[in-house]
Amino acid sequence: MNLLPMLIVALMILGGLFAFTLMTERRIAAAEKRLAELGNDK
Amino acid sequence: MKLGPIIASIAIGAALVGAGTAFVKNLTPYITFSEAQKTNGTVQVMGGLEKSSVKLTSGNLSFTLVEKKTGQRLPVVFGHTKPANFEMAIEITAIGHWDGSVFQADNLLVKCPSKYQGTETKSYGTK
Amino acid sequence: MEREMKPAAKGALFVFTAGCLSYIFLKVPAAVGFANPELARLVTMHLPCAYVALVAATIAAWHGIAYLRKRDMASDIKSYVGAKIAFLYCFLTTITGSMFAKVQWGSFWNWDPRQTAVAVLLLVYAAYFTLRASIEDPERRAALSAVYVLFASILTPMLGYVIPTFFIDQSLHPKFAKFDVTYRMAIYPMAIALVWHLVWMFRLSVRAEKVNQAIAELELTSEGGMA
Numbered sequence: 347m348n349l350l351p352m353l354i355v356a357l358m359i360l361g362g363l364f365a366f367t368l369m370t371e372r373r374i375a376a377a378e379k380r381l382a383e384l385g386n387d388k
Numbered sequence: 389m390k391l392g393p394i395i396a397s398i399a400i401g402a403a404l405v406g407a408g409t410a411f412v413k414n415l416t417p418y419i420t421f422s423e424a425q426k427t428n429g430t431v432q433v434m435g436g437l438e439k440s441s442v443k444l445t446s447g448n449l450s451f452t453l454v455e456k457k458t459g460q461r462l463p464v465v466f467g468h469t470k471p472a473n474f475e476m477a478i479e480i481t482a483i484g485h486w487d488g489s490v491f492q493a494d495n496l497l498v499k500c501p502s503k504y505q506g507t508e509t510k511s512y513g514t515k
Numbered sequence: 516m517e518r519e520m521k522p523a524a525k526g527a528l529f530v531f532t533a534g535c536l537s538y539i540f541l542k543v544p545a546a547v548g549f550a551n552p553e554l555a556r557l558v559t560m561h562l563p564c565a566y567v568a569l570v571a572a573t574i575a576a577w578h579g580i581a582y583l584r585k586r587d588m589a590s591d592i593k594s595y596v597g598a599k600i601a602f603l604y605c606f607l608t609t610i611t612g613s614m615f616a617k618v619q620w621g622s623f624w625n626w627d628p629r630q631t632a633v634a635v636l637l638l639v640y641a642a643y644f645t646l647r648a649s650i651e652d653p654e655r656r657a658a659l660s661a662v663y664v665l666f667a668s669i670l671t672p673m674l675g676y677v678i679p680t681f682f683i684d685q686s687l688h689p690k691f692a693k694f695d696v697t698y699r700m701a702i703y704p705m706a707i708a709l710v711w712h713l714v715w716m717f718r719l720s721v722r723a724e725k726v727n728q729a730i731a732e733l734e735l736t737s738e739g740g741m742a
Binding site: 393394397398401404405416417418432434456457471472473476479481483495496497498499500501502503504505506507 | 544545546547548549550551555558619620621622625626627628631639658659662663665666669670673683684685687689690691692693694695697698
């Protein structure tokens with residue numbers, strides 16, 4: 347199919363953006379938990 | 389307030405803008421036809437395609453490019469297969485060298501149209 | 516501190532983006548006169564990326580100015596995140612442009628004026644990150660970064676649009692492209708989708724940056740306490 351490259355480009359960019367933000371959300375949640383623990387240790 | 393660093397940064401920034409402009413202007417890869425005819429190495433030239441000049445003889449594509457500013461004409465020969473939208477091309481970039489009588493192109497880049505439209509008739513119809 | 520995007524908003528964004536994508540594939544026609552008419556649709560990704568790079572550069576400059584006026588470290592973080600997103604979108608514009616060039620002109624890279632300009636722009640942003648990495652003192656780093664990011668932000672539309680359009684005669688890029696209604700209906704909503712996503716990404720990245728800095732500080736003080 348002639349449109350396949352276009353589909354790959356669009357999905358890689360848009361999918362990549364969504365994946366990045368969703369992953370960042372999880373990373374932040376973990377980091378904020380860690381911050382709270384560090385605060386409690388003090 | 390430390391004014392020194394701020395003024396210095398502004399000066400540096402202004403210099404950067406100036407340098408950037410000069411840089412970009414100089415790094416335009418396309419040289420004039422008369423320059424190309426004096427150069428031995430591989431160069432890029434750009435010009436309008438003279439439709440009536442397009443000829444296909446024994447696998448060689450030959451055509452004439454017309455320089456926009458000067459109106460100068462440059463005969464070009466290309467030994468490979470014709471680019472897909474060559475007939476519709478308005479401007480062509482040829483990468484190659486001048487062999488003394490003709491510009492031997494190794495590669496042709498075709499400028500795409502500036503209009504994005506589905507069918508040609510539609511845009512005329514709605515006008 | 517940073518407002519989080521609500522799950523409903525995220526869902527709406529996802530649906531909107533999927534809608535934009537479907538429109539590109541179902542409604543946008545192949546464009547007449549291109550070497551590869553089907554893949555002329557690449558412009559519907561290429562151009563929105565360029566718009567969003569400009570939006571992000573403006574955000575970076577805005578918060579850079581805010582830092583210089585109020586000396587608030589939160590502004591420094593926002594400006595930094597803005598610059599990172601601007602760099603990301605300059606990069607995406609370059610990548611999509613290079614693919615577009617391959618299918619339409621016949622070469623991934625031939626130093627067309629706009630390609631040269633965007634290469635310089637990417638280096639300008641790379642220098643910004645090097646600058647940040649090389650300064651230890653947070654306040655000095657914030658001040659110098661803020662000034663530098665102003666110039667990077669001015670250079671973004673200059674190198675991306677003004678210089679190649681008005682100061683350079685020959686280019687394989689069209690100077691002023693005209694789009695029929697289907698193309699416009701694909702390009703602008705896609706730009707909106709990307710900006711909407713940018714808001715989400717921006718807030719998240721600012722939060723991440725703040726948390727990481729707070730953890731680094733705590734670790735530093737707790738280590739100091741133990742010694």
